[in-house]
Amino acid sequence: MRDASRGAVVSVAVVLLCLSAVGPVVGAAGERGSPAPAGQGVAAQAQPPPAFQSAVDPDVVVMRAAVDGNGTAAWTVEFRVRLDDENTTAAFESVQADVRENASAFTSQFATGMARTVGSAENRTGREMALEGVRVDATTEQLPQEYGVLTYRFTWTNFAATDGERLRIGDSLSGLFLDRESSLVLSWPTDYGTESVTPDPDETGNGSATWRGPADFGSNEPRVVAAPAGGGxxxxxxxxxxxxxxxxxxxxxxxxxxxxxxxxxxxxxxxxxxxxxxxxxxxxxxxxxxxxxxxxxDGGSDEPPEELLSNEERVIRLVKDNGGRIKQQRIASEFDWTDAKTSQVVGTLREEDAVETFRIGRENVVALPEESDL
Known part of the structure; x- marks a missing residue:
């Protein structure tokens, strides 16, 4: 049982970063938190991989590539599982024990899939690339809810193109798809100025851009061009x-x-x-x-970073920040969501009794349960 669980979780990491031509297949699993049937691991078949089918189904997936001035990127891929019931907690603890006992079984399988991805990007871009230093660990964190976190780290040489002192980032990931639980963070040296970012990111920082799923990047996306500030x-x-x-x-x-x-x-x-x-x-x-x-x-903040939150958690945070109630249309505006997506997320929260909704005139209002009677 533990081998099937381990194989399924590792496969998720491979599926995320293997682009359309090289993605392996993840073995199907049952309901969230249920052990995967024996033998349903990674199949070396050229079929479209199902999304996030594993014994431990991640609630949040964060991929980060920190690019240095020569184009090499330090990568982390985090799979965050909300430990909110006994089955999910037991499944993650099983994976955590496997990582402690035999981390190389995880890293070798991950490295095999990632090497194919790097090779595909190398052929597509014409740059010589390499995958180095794959590592894995499994921890639990309070964010403030308890999460199990499976993290892969590795180095991808020549991930970005260099044009003199200018960095051109993203051609290695052309056509990447992010599902609704996933986000991609590309960063570059903070003393670089940003010349262009395509498509428009959901969030920008000092030398970083974040996209949250669902997102289907085009054949020339994502792209970031950055150069040393102040004339280099x-x-x-x-x-x-x-x-x-x-x-x-x-x-x-x-x-x-x-x-x-x-x-x-x-x-x-x-x-x-x-x-x-x-x-x-x-x-x-x-x-x-x-x-x-x-x-x-910086001191005294216990709030997790925005990119680690699910859509539902982001809505709850926004409602709290606005005194416990907010117009639904403003939620859509704040996150640049469609009305349909906003209704879906709010509907999920309402089914979980996390929020209540009511109308004022023509406006839908979303409120925390303790605020709805005010």
Whole structure:
């Protein structure tokens, strides 16, 4: 039973990243949380793979590719399973035990499928690529609900194309499909400026773009073009320039004192600090204040990142952020969803008694149960 469960879960990872021409088949499984029948593992058949059929059916799948300046990407693929009943918890604990006992069985199977994907991308792009350092671990996390998390990590060399100092990211994933539980996060060095992102992402950050499923990328999607900001000066050059500026200030102060002969200069503090020293101290104070502000902004947040939430959890968060009730049309606007998709997600939450709905005039209003009587 545990071997079938392990094989099915590993297969999900392979299906996600194997594009249409190279995807293996995942063995069918029963209801969520039920063990897969023996023998229904990965079949080496050239058939369209069913989506997410496994003994441990992931609630959230997050794929991240962090691209460095030479085009190599550090990848993580996370499968998050909400541990909300005994069967699902037992199934994930079985997978977790298998990872501890024989992680190589997971990584070798994953690496075999990913190697085919990398080879297909290599043929399509004409760049020499390699898959390196595949690792796996299985953990539990509070987000704030309890999740089982199966994580694969690996390096994909030459994942992105380089054009001088410019990065062109995404041609290795052309035509990728994300189902409704999945999201893709592409990131690049934070000192790079973003020139273009196609298609429009659901979320952007400092050097990152996130797409959430369902999403069916076209033959020339996704695509990101990024280049070093400020005309391409590398970080080392900027650091050297800063050192030269400090040296110039200090040298100017010494020259002035040597000419006046009194050891002081305009702007000196009462305790004998020169203008250059005062500037340095002021800069240190500003840096300390900025660090304090940064710690205050980041500290004490227990909320999980947006990309780790299911659509239903995102709606619950939005309703809470708006005092417990919100118009359904605003939900659609906030997430850029169609009316049909919004109605589907709200309907699921209503069936689970997580929200209640009612009408005010022509508007549907979504409310938390404790707010609906107000």
């Amino acid at each position: 000066l590398p970080t080392t050059a900027l650091a050297a320039l800063a050192v030269l500026l400090v040296a110039a200030v200090a040298g100017g102060g010494w020259l002035y004192r040597s000419r006046t002969g009194d050891g002081t200069e305009p702007g000196a503090s009462d305790d004998g600090a020169t203008g250059a020293t005062a500037v340095a101290e002021s800069a240190d104070d500003d840096a300390g204040e900025a660090a304090d502000d940064s710690e205050g902004a």
